Amino acid sequence: RQAGIAIGAVVLLILFSLLLFSIWWRRLFRHYNVSAQIYGRICILANWAGIPLQYSQTPHEYIQSIAVAAPDEAPTLHRFEDIYVRELWASPDSTEHPLNTGEVRDLPALWQRLQPRLFLYAVKHPRVLMTLPNRTWKSLLRLRAKRRARRALEQDL
Numbered sequence: 001r002q003a004g005i006a007i008g009a010v011v012l013l014i015l016f017s018l019l020l021f022s023i024w025w026r027r028l029f030r031h032y033n034v035s036a037q038i039y040g041r042i043c044i045l046a047n048w049a050g051i052p053l054q055y056s057q058t059p060h061e062y063i064q065s066i067a068v069a070a071p072d073e074a075p076t077l078h079r080f081e082d083i084y085v086r087e088l089w090a091s092p093d094s095t096e097h098p099l100n101t102g103e104v105r106d107l108p109a110l111w112q113r114l115q116p117r118l119f120l121y122a123v124k125h126p127r128v129l130m131t132l133p134n135r136t137w138k139s140l141l142r143l144r145a146k147r148r149a150r151r152a153l154e155q156d157l
Contacts, residue, residue, distance in 0.1 A: 034104065035084045038111045042066065042080075042118065049122040059085055070121055073114060080110050 029037040063081040067074035083098045090097040098104045
C-alpha cells in the first residue's frame, strides 16, 4: 500500500513539474517578437543538447552548427534563420523584410515542426540524461535539508 502511495506521489510530482515547466516555457521571452522568441528557445534547447552558443557566433553560424547535429531539421532551421536574420537587419520599408513579404506568418508553423524534434533531441542527449537526474536528486536533498532545519527550529521554539 505504501509503495502505491509513493508511486502516486512520484507521478503527481512529475505531472506538477511538467505543468510548471510548461508555464515557464510559454512565458519565456514573451516580451520579444515571435522570431526572437523562437530563436531564444532554439538556443536553450541546443544548449541543453550540448551545443552552446559562442559569443562570437552569428545566428547563421549557430543555426548551421545545430543543423549539423540535427540534419533532418536542417531545411526548417535554415528557413527560420533566413526569416530571423532578415527581420533583424532588413530595413522595415524594404520589400525583403519578412513583415512585408508575409513570411512572419510562417514562423508558428516552423516552430511547431521544430519544437518537438529539438526537445526529443535534447532529451536524448547524454548530457541531459546525466545532469537531469543529478539536478533533481540535489534539489530533493536541498528540500529535505530545509524541512529538517525548519522542524529543528520549530522543536527548539
